[in-house]
Amino acid sequence: MYAPCEGIVLRAEGGFEERPRTHFLSDLVNAYKNAHYFDPEQDDVQLVAGNHIILQCGGNVYAALVHLQKGSIHVTPGQEIKKGDLLGRVGHSGNSFAPHLHFQLMDSSGISSANGLPCAFEKYEVCRNGGWKPVYNGIPTDKDRIRSAPELL
Structure with a gap:
């Protein structure tokens, strides 16, 4: 981390x-x-x-x-x-x-x-429909499963 x-x-x-x-x-x-x-x-x-x-x-x-x-x-x-x-x-x-x-x-x-x-992240991935989707300058919801996305950095 x-x-x-x-x-x-x-x-x-x-x-x-x-x-x-x-x-x-x-x-x-x-x-x-x-x-x-x-x-x-x-x-x-x-x-x-x-x-x-x-x-x-x-x-x-x-x-x-x-x-x-x-x-x-x-x-x-x-x-x-x-x-x-x-x-x-x-x-x-x-x-x-x-x-x-x-x-x-x-x-x-x-x-x-x-x-x-409030907290926004520059780059991360969110799990949607069984796959990971990139997000830029986003605010995850309280139910989102997210992970860092080093390949997006």
């Missing part, structure tokens, strides 16, 4: 164990519990986020990259990064149904209290 922006690493939490194999029913119960009973004032955000990185991308724009693989984070707090720098590997830590990257832009560095910001 690579840096989506130039900026500064604010948090790099990487010691959280990845979840064992997925189990639909227990994962669903866990997601419900975290959605309805998680208290950011009392509970550790790492229980939900797992291994994660928070970047300050400039101004009041922050990026959260969540559910990373244990031991894979290559950056440290305070480190300056450039767009495209290697940050870590996608994993299955925290409140995760399966290995994936949760990425969001925010208006502050507090992952549990920040407001989300």
Whole structure:
């Protein structure tokens, strides 16, 4: 996984164990519990986020990259990064149904209290009708399955 922006690493939490194999029913119960009973004032955000990185991308724009693989984070707090720098590997830590990257832009560095910001991607591919289609300067919907498209870069 690579840096989506130039900026500064604010948090790099990487010691959280990845979840064992997925189990639909227990994962669903866990997601419900975290959605309805998680208290950011009392509970550790790492229980939900797992291994994660928070970047300050400039101004009041922050990026959260969540559910990373244990031991894979290559950056440290305070480190300056450039767009495209290697940050870590996608994993299955925290409140995760399966290995994936949760990425969001925010208006502050507090992952549990920040407001989300709109995010457009320069180039990516979206899965449509069983195949991957290129998208340029697009905003994925919340149901889109997307991937980076290095051959489009």
